[in-house]
Amino acid sequence: MPVLELREITKVFPGVIANDRVSLALERGEIVALLGENGAGKSTLMNVAYGLLSDDGGEILVDGKPVRIRSPRDAIALGIGMVHQHFMLVAPLTVTENIILGHEPARLGIIDRPKARARVVEISAQYGLKVDPDAVVGGLSVGMQQRVEILKALYQGARILILDEPTAVLSPQEVRELFGVIRSLVTAGLSVVLITHKLDEVMGAADRVVVMRDGKVVGETTPSQTDQIGLARMMVGRDVVLSVEKGESHAGEPRLTITDLQVPGERGLEALKGVSLTVRSGEIVGIAGVDGNGQTELVEAIVGLRRPSGGSIDLKGRDITHAAPRETIHAGVSHVPEDRHRRGLVLEFDLAENLVLGDHRDAPYASHGITDAQAISETARQRIKDYDVRTPSEHVLAGALSGGNQQKLVLARELGREPGVLIAAQPTRGLDVGAIEFVHRRLLAERDSGTAILLVSMELEEVMTLSDRILVMYGGQVVAEFDSADADEERIGYYMTGGKVAGAAPAGAQPAGTPDSAPPAPPMGGAL
């Protein structure tokens, strides 16, 4: 008998059927991967099971008995726990305080701290989830915070654990550790639903795979019966190319030279502590690293959105250290921002207006302060065609496009002005497999035409696929440099976590930076 069974769950949002009679059964001691692209309905389904969303039809059974789950409280009472992608922890509180939050053991209104702490230590030991119960959560690494979330679910008595995209923020080593933890949980009799869109995780960790597409379950299989290509086909509904072919790079003269760049961050801390790098024409330099190690600040400093406090940025002999965005655009720097809704597009503008943003003052789009709607439309139609943006016309609002088409729009604008240097931050974030392939091909084509490209991505695989050279950022510094030929996940991952995870330094990696650069300190002061 399944511990959790969802029968014909239907969930309708205005204009969209997010779940169309979806059924899913989870057995005791089993890891089921719920695989699908963005918007396939995976998270919706699990939010229904956890009581965050109410269903519009269907039924939920726990241990064979029909149940009503109206809120997360109901779900927790039934033994269902969920770890969200964005952690819901209180940063200034300790690990123990966070875990017991909402279920504090108390006598006469006073929290029984020793008892709470003992219970946390006990659960932590039981499942091999090592964590310091007295550490302040705000100072923990992302991987550790995730453990706290899992411990919290276990503390609340979860037998069924739902993990929503748990690896999105982790380094390769942390991912491996996480899957070790999940294994030990199912061995102890728990059941796990793993929401993911990453094929290798499914192949490596799941007992069973349920594939969703457009709100429906389109197939069910096991890793032994299929391979990544087969899974991708089920997920997307057609054949896909998983990795694009990359030719030899013909790197030329240095285009972008950054020397000892320092950028202040929030709360008086330095976000960049002296970064130096060079990007030459015709090459892609990839920046690998866990989110929040200075990548955003580096990108914003280059394009002029953030003021450096020291060091210099040089563009083909021209100093652009303190240039404003308008000047960097004119100097030939294009920018694909990491957040296309916030930085990349004006969603209330139509496509044509978006396509000239940054060039809107220049000929032929404007002269003497008067815009030329004709010229703007013409260019827009051409770009929309060149970059295969699917839209009925150039006068549709950008907010009405799908994520993939919006990103194509950003690329069309940024590459359309034929930049000398392209800064691409998280260029495939949130895109489906087909759109990712398109973006990757475009970036490589751009490289081959001589553009110098700086690629920043949290997806290590993406950095490794596209880059000719790979720099690893940690704690606001470049801590290692690799040639793409001799880079492997293991060694990059070692530096991504500050060289603290895998034990001894692996052979062959070259720590970057000046000789006097000491081993970098962890960004938030610390692990355990």
Next chain:
Amino acid sequence: MSEATKSPTVDAWWMRLLTTVGVPLLSVALAMAIGSVIIVFSGHDPIAAFSALLQGAFGGWRQIGETIMRATPLMLTGLAVGFGFRANLFNIGAEGQLILGSLGAAWLGLLLAPLPPILSIPLILIGAALFGAAWAFIPALLKAKVGAHEVITTMMFSWMALYLTSWIVSGPLADKGGIPQTPMLSGAVWLPTFDTIIPGLPPMRAHLGFLLALLVAVGVSLVLRRTTLGYEVRAVGFNPSAAQNGGISIPLTTIYALCISGALAGLAGASEVLGVTHRFFDQVSAGSGFGFTGIAVALLGKKNPVGILFAALLFGALSAGGGTMQLEADVSQKIITIVQGLIIFFVGAETIVTWFIKRRKRLALEREGATNA
């Protein structure tokens, strides 16, 4: 294009039409309905009241003239506040800029009276616009440089305008006789009323300032749609982060937008002085509060120049017809204030609702964007 890709944009177009026209109309209807209930409770006949109101606002040329006269300054202040809204700026102090514009118009009117009207009137209008812009410039600079919120600063500048001009017309520019006002302007710089231009019209108070307001509405429309300045104002208003990334200077755009808004409010003052009062007196706008009503007009007009014109006409009609309503149906003119308040409330409620919808959408998008991070 297949039906599937076409229909959402058609739907979106309908939705936009519905919210830009439907919601304001609905707000007005609801406000009238509630106003009727209040009239019934006060023991009067709402049908008689509203027909008297209509009669007073549109019953003949003279009444229409009165409606237009009262709508004219509201059109200009509505356009002023609406322009600020486009850059996501809330120019709550249009009142102060209007007062300064009025004073500027009166002063220049006294100074330039000897010139031929064809020269003096445009110069006075430009001067008054500059007075309004100047009064908005300091709040704009404070916002651009140190982020001081314009709601606070422009409001404070309104009070300063009130007392500053009160002193000026009691001292340096005072008329003889001890009343705090400037001397009467020479007829040469008055904006003529329509009955003096078009033969056959009965005497009325509507003046050429109305045409000026229409021209300004067209101008604002063109600036927003056809110029790089308008493009940048809209970009900053919709999404400052993306605008900044696109090389647009947010501080500069803020300064431009707030100063233009101030200039339009200044024009409203000039139009009143040259067209109606023919002099500046202490608290010239305090009774009617053109600047503050302009906020309501801008909201009801959905920040759209054409919508603002109609909203101003509605408010003008309510104000013009209110007197007749009180006289003929014995219903207090205060009902009009209540109806105006209700209109603003319902328009505001819609703004709040759509703001929540947008916010939820944005959060959902963020969540979706983060799913594959």
